[in-house]
Amino acid sequence: MARVLLVDDEITMVQMVTELLRAEGHEVFPCNSAQRALESLETVVPELVITDLYLDKSKAHGLEILQKARSLNPPPVVIVITGFGSIETAVEAMKRGAFDYLEKPFKIDELKLCLQRALSYNDAVSENVYLRKQLRTKYQFSQLIGTSPRMHDVFKLIERVADTDSTVLILGESGTGKELVARALHFNSRRQFAPFIPINCSALPENLLESELFGHRKGSFTGALNDKKGLFQEADGGTIFLDEIGTMPMMLQSRLLRVLQEKEIRRVGDNIPFTVNVRVLAATNENLEERIKDGTFREDLFYRLNVIEISLPSLGERKDDIPLLVSHFLRDKVHARSGREFQVTQGAMEAMQDYDWPGNVRELQNAIERACVLCDDALITVKDLPPVIRGKKGLEIESTPSALYPLQIGRTSGPAAKGYASGEANGQPSTAGVPLNRDAVRPVGSLKNFMRDQEGTYLHRALAHTSGDKEKAAEMLGISLATLYRKLAETEEPV
Numbered sequence: 001m002a003r004v005l006l007v008d009d010e011i012t013m014v015q016m017v018t019e020l021l022r023a024e025g026h027e028v029f030p031c032n033s034a035q036r037a038l039e040s041l042e043t044v045v046p047e048l049v050i051t052d053l054y055l056d057k058s059k060a061h062g063l064e065i066l067q068k069a070r071s072l073n074p075p076p077v078v079i080v081i082t083g084f085g086s087i088e089t090a091v092e093a094m095k096r097g098a099f100d101y102l103e104k105p106f107k108i109d110e111l112k113l114c115l116q117r118a119l120s121y122n123d124a125v126s127e128n129v130y131l132r133k134q135l136r137t138k139y140q141f142s143q144l145i146g147t148s149p150r151m152h153d154v155f156k157l158i159e160r161v162a163d164t165d166s167t168v169l170i171l172g173e174s175g176t177g178k179e180l181v182a183r184a185l186h187f188n189s190r191r192q193f194a195p196f197i198p199i200n201c202s203a204l205p206e207n208l209l210e211s212e213l214f215g216h217r218k219g220s221f222t223g224a225l226n227d228k229k230g231l232f233q234e235a236d237g238g239t240i241f242l243d244e245i246g247t248m249p250m251m252l253q254s255r256l257l258r259v260l261q262e263k264e265i266r267r268v269g270d271n272i273p274f275t276v277n278v279r280v281l282a283a284t285n286e287n288l289e290e291r292i293k294d295g296t297f298r299e300d301l302f303y304r305l306n307v308i309e310i311s312l313p314s315l316g317e318r319k320d321d322i323p324l325l326v327s328h329f330l331r332d333k334v335h336a337r338s339g340r341e342f343q344v345t346q347g348a349m350e351a352m353q354d355y356d357w358p359g360n361v362r363e364l365q366n367a368i369e370r371a372c373v374l375c376d377d378a379l380i381t382v383k384d385l386p387p388v389i390r391g392k393k394g395l396e397i398e399s400t401p402s403a404l405y406p407l408q409i410g411r412t413s414g415p416a417a418k419g420y421a422s423g424e425a426n427g428q429p430s431t432a433g434v435p436l437n438r439d440a441v442r443p444v445g446s447l448k449n450f451m452r453d454q455e456g457t458y459l460h461r462a463l464a465h466t467s468g469d470k471e472k473a474a475e476m477l478g479i480s481l482a483t484l485y486r487k488l489a490e491t492e493e494p495v
Contacts, residue, residue, distance in 0.1 A: 001025040002119055005044055007037040007051035007065060008081065017050070020108060021115075034061035041068050046076045047122055048115070053082045053089055053101075063093060070097040077118045081106075144177070144184060145328050145361075148318040154181075154310060161308050162188040167260065169245075169305045170283040172312030175360030178283040179243060181310060186239040191279060194238030197231050202247040210252055211268055220269020232265045232276050239279045245305065246286035246297060253298045260304045280305070315357040315364060322353050325361060327407040329368045342372055344380045346403040351382050355389045459488060 004026050008014050014030045021028045029044045031037040034055045041049075049069045053062035062080055069078050080093045083104035090101040099118050102110060144155065161168060162185050170178045179198060186196045204212060207221070215230030231240060242248070248256065259265055260280060264273040282305045291297035315322070326349070330342045348371075357363055371384040382390055459477070466472040474484040 001027065002047040002122075003027045003029070003044060004048045004050060005029050005031065005037065005040055005046040005076070007031045007034070007049070007055070007062070009033065009052065009055045013052075017111070020111070024112075024115075034065060037065050038068055041065070041072065045072075048118055049076050049078045050115075051078065051080055053080050053093065063089075063096065066093055066096055066098055077122045079114055079118055144180065145325050146318060146321040147324060148313075148320050150313040150318050151321060154312060157308075157310055158184060158188075161185070161310075163190055165279050167279070167305055167307045168281050168310060169308070170281065170310045170312065172283070172285060173314050173360055174285050175362035176312040176314060177361055178285075178312060179241065181312065182239075182241040182281045182283065185281060186241075186279075189239075189279075191238050195235050196239050196241065197235040198241040198243060199231055200243045202244040206249045206252065209249070210255070213252070214255065214265050214267055215270075216268035217270045220267075224269070228267075230265060230267060232259060232278055233274060235278045236276050237278075239281060242280065242282040244284060245282040246284040246288055246291055250296070250298065253301050257298065257301045257304060260301075315360045319353050322364065323349060323405065323407065325364055326352070326368060329365050330372070330407065342375070342378045342380060344405045344407060345382070346405050347382045348380050348385060349405040351385055351390055354391055455487065459484070 001024070004021055006014060006017055006021070006028055008017070009032050011032060014032055018028045018030050029040055029046065031040055037051065040046075046069075049065065051062045051065045055061040062082075066078050066080065069076050075097070077099045078093075078097065080090060080098045080101045081104060082090055082101065090098075090103075093101060099121060100114050102114060144151070144158075146152075146154075158181065168182075168185060170181050172178050182198070183196060186192060199209075199212060201209060211221075211224075211228065211230070213230050213232060215228050215233060216224050218224055218227050242256075255265075259276070259278075262273075263277065264275045266273050288297050288302050288306075292299045292302060315325075326344060330344075352364070352367070359366075367386055367389055368380075370386060371380045375381065375384040459473075462473040462477050463470065466476065470484055471481055474481045477484065479487075
């Protein structure tokens with residue numbers, strides 16, 4: 001049920017509507033003056049405001065209440081009531097953000113229906129905000145895993161170009177995370193609230209790809225039973241991601257070039273152009289310069305797409321990041337589903353670091369999921385890895401593993417981790433790559449104290465990274481400032 005602020009200078013009206021709303025289970029805060037309503041907006045924090053436009057029979061105080069309500073964060077839904085039949089004033093209120101209006105005298109059923117629609121709208125808006133927040137969290141830069149020099153260069157470039165409208169060409173082998181980079185660019189730009197539309201150019205034949213990208217008019221070809229908007233129109237105001245751009249047919253390349261140059265598209269079978277405001281991101285695992293030489297890719301399109309180039313290294317070129325990636329998959333993927341705490345032996349980690357990973361990060365993720373299914377006692381050993389990865393280690397299968405690899409617990413990825421990604425913050429030496437004996441990880445105190453110590457260390461690393469700025473540290477950690485203060489207090493040594 002909702003918190004409702006009810007504003008009307010007619011006492012009888014206030015009493016009647018208050019009883020009705022409370023009978024429906026809502027928490028109602030009645031007011032009979034504009035001044036009291038304006039004060040209550042800040043203390044009540046309502047989800048819904050029902051206000052008369054004309055209070056004290058003088059002027060439209062309701063518009064002032066509406067304006068104040070819409071300035072709150074998050075703003076409540078506002079329904080305005082007028083008893084003077086002034087449609088012009090009600091329309092003005094709608095222009096200023098009111099959800100709906102009712103004319104006095106109104107029927108109870110009309111009020112109930114209007115209330116139901118307003119609260120449904122409020123729920124939809126709240127869910128939309130939540131989902132967008134989840135998307136921003138999922139595709140923030142810190143979700144890109146790596147501390148190697150090559151990945152730091154990638155992170156810095158992404159940070160610099162994310163909030164621009166420049167066309168970006170993302171290069172890299174299959175499985176290196178090209179779409180993840182594209183999503184990070186979109187969801188960290190001013191276009192984040194507009195659509196992100198991905199399409200694989202190699203997945204559709206030429207005629208269907210043209211229709212998907214640019215749309216078509218009814219009857220323009222067999223099967224075109226209705227007018228259809230293309231993906232460029234669907235992405236208007238946002239971003240379109242053209243994966244495997246090197247496979248695009250030459251005819252479509254010329255049409256894409258026109259979109260980049262003129263910012264307009266034409267549907268199949270239509271002569272009328274449509275202006276679109278779309279940022280284009282493209283990706284390929286092919287050498288486009290070789291494609292230009294053999295005549296299968298337009299040189300002018302290449303230079304239009306290659307305004308900014310982001311080249312992703314293969315996993316074989318950044319093997320130092322393998323322990324971080326393994327930690328990430330165990331913590332954020334497998335552990336979230338199974339609830340089990342997995343560990344990895346030193347031998348298994350060495351086998352993974354010795355392997356060249358032609359399938360890149362995607363292949364590593366699949367190998368970890370396989371190992372988690374097959375391992376005994378949540379301990380991943382060499383024998384749990386795919387045969388191709390075991391390599392020489394397959395001849396030395398661990399019968400009784402004696403060393404565990406120290407997987408990093410804290411999030412150590414992306415630009416947000418600069419300064420402590422390697423575990424060297426606050427003068428503490430890194431432990432990455434150092435084998436641990438089983439005795440070295442034997443508990444020496446309560447689990448609660450251990451977790452408190454680990455959390456405290458991580459919080460202070462974040463503070464060191466932000467030079468003591470608690471607001472920035474809280475934002476980086478994805479928690480509120482109040483939560484940060486509470487956790488810092490909880491991690492203090494007991495007296």
